[in-house]
Amino acid sequence: DTGVSQNPRHKITKRGQNVTFRCDPISEHNRLYWYRQTLGQGPEFLTYFQNEAQLEKSRLLSDRFSAERPKGSFSTLEIQRTEQGDSAMYLCASSLALSGSYEQYFGPGTRLTVT
Amino acid sequence: AQSVAQPEDQVNVAEGNPLTVKCTYSVSGNPYLFWYVQYPNRGLQFLLKYITGDNLVKGSYGFEAEFNKSQTSFHLKKPSALVSDSALYFCAVRDWAAGNKLTFGGGTRVLVKP
Numbered sequence: 001d002t003g004v005s006q007n008p009r010h011k012i013t014k015r016g017q018n019v020t021f022r023c024d025p026i027s028e029h030n031r032l033y034w035y036r037q038t039l040g041q042g043p044e045f046l047t048y049f050q051n052e053a054q055l056e057k058s059r060l061l062s063d064r065f066s067a068e069r070p071k072g073s074f075s076t077l078e079i080q081r082t083e084q085g086d087s088a089m090y091l092c093a094s095s096l097a098l099s100g101s102y103e104q105y106f107g108p109g110t111r112l113t114v115t
Numbered sequence: 116a117q118s119v120a121q122p123e124d125q126v127n128v129a130e131g132n133p134l135t136v137k138c139t140y141s142v143s144g145n146p147y148l149f150w151y152v153q154y155p156n157r158g159l160q161f162l163l164k165y166i167t168g169d170n171l172v173k174g175s176y177g178f179e180a181e182f183n184k185s186q187t188s189f190h191l192k193k194p195s196a197l198v199s200d201s202a203l204y205f206c207a208v209r210d211w212a213a214g215n216k217l218t219f220g221g222g223t224r225v226l227v228k229p
Contacts, residue, residue, distance in 0.1 A: 042207075093159075102209065108157055
């Protein structure tokens with residue numbers, strides 16, 4: 001079990017550029033989540049997939065944000081036309097849809113800095 | 116809407132003393148409650164959960180938490196704190212009627228002094 005992995009770990013970009021992050025969940029997990037964490041705050045839910053279907057999106061997920069999980073395995077989160085307010089840690093988590101097993105396992109995160 | 120409050124930004128405790136980190140929640144349905152710990156430049160690590168059953172749940176690294184429905188609380192405890200327990204702790208809730216997302220509190224920084 002290699003855990004949840006995220007790439008890149010750090011990304012510095014200029015305002016207006018597009019960025020894409022990747023998340024590889026724990027291999028047998030069919031649920032995948034994206035959260036955003038700003039300094040001094042708890043993570044905030046962005047979106048959630050079960051297999052390849054995107055089942056829930058937060059109002060925080062503006063039109064500039066898009067997430068995919070094309071084959072129900074890894075997922076990508078793209079931010080278009082980045083703004084300074086997008087600077088945050090982007091966390092990915094995965095879980096197994098199994099009765100009694102509700103905990104989510106988190107990756108190390110991708111820290112985005114928009115200059 | 117579900118919410119979580121962690122009333123203390125920081126908790127200081129001497130090594131060997133009991134540690135308590137407070138959490139209260141608000142949900143419309145039955146709560147699923149979780150504690151996570153975050154070390155610098157690392158992701159969140161799962162510590163323990165309450166889904167149903169015994170109000171006292173035990174988790175990793177000697178931590179435990181007590182679910183109190185009447186007080187809507189889920190405080191994290193450790194009988195004897197270690198310096199290595201110094202980290203950021205997050206309480207989270209999932210409302211079973213509101214989907215699979217977790218709602219997190221703002222976090223409590225724990226500093227254990229030798």
